[in-house]
Amino acid sequence: MAxxxxxxxxxxxxxxxxxxxxxxxRDLAWFEGHFxxxxxxxxxxxxHWAIEFGRKYCAIAGQFQxxxxxKFMRIIAPGMHLTLALKFDAAANALHFHYLDGxxxxxxxxxxxxxxx
Numbered sequence: 001m002a003x004x005x006x007x008x009x010x011x012x013x014x015x016x017x018x019x020x021x022x023x024x025x026r027d028l029a030w031f032e033g034h035f036x037x038x039x040x041x042x043x044x045x046x047x048h049w050a051i052e053f054g055r056k057y058c059a060i061a062g063q064f065q066x067x068x069x070x071k072f073m074r075i076i077a078p079g080m081h082l083t084l085a086l087k088f089d090a091a092a093n094a095l096h097f098h099y100l101d102g103x104x105x106x107x108x109x110x111x112x113x114x115x116x117x
Contacts, residue, residue, distance in 0.1 A: 002029035006049065009081070011057070017087040018057045026078040041076035046107050050086065050097035054111070058088035060095060062115030068094075070109030074101065082106065 006022035013019075024041060031039035047067060054060055076082065076099065085098040093113045099106040 003027055004029050006082075013057060017085055018053070020053055020057075020084045020086070022082050022084055024076060024078055024080045024082065028078065031078060038075075039078050043070070043072050043107065046072075046076065046099060047097075047109065047111065050084065050095065050109075051111055053084060054086050054088065054095040054097070058086060058095060059090065060088060060093075060113055062093060062113035064111065065114045066112045068110045068112065070107070071105075072107045074104060074106040076106050 003025050006024055006028075009021040009023055011018065011020050028041070030042055030045045034040055034042055047070065051064065080101060083098075083100045085100060087096045088094070089096065093115055095111045095113070096109075097111070098108045
């Protein structure tokens, strides 16, 4: 069976945010063909994981509506140990995400959901 998710090392949650320490498996299915000589985690998978973890750990209502302010600043490669920081803004019904390698940002963005407000 193909590996399609990161390995979760730890989860810390408070009223403001969720911080998930993850390890990117070397044999992750999403690396296949992306790219043969230099494996890179596709941006669509990064946003997919942020949404899935956001739905699991934050009180998100509604369906996906839009992405905004998405930036990919550093390649995420096999074997990297990262922090996925999630913050849900209930007033805007938006999930903000950051993938961090230590204090260095790899990618970030916001996901807007339908519904209130």
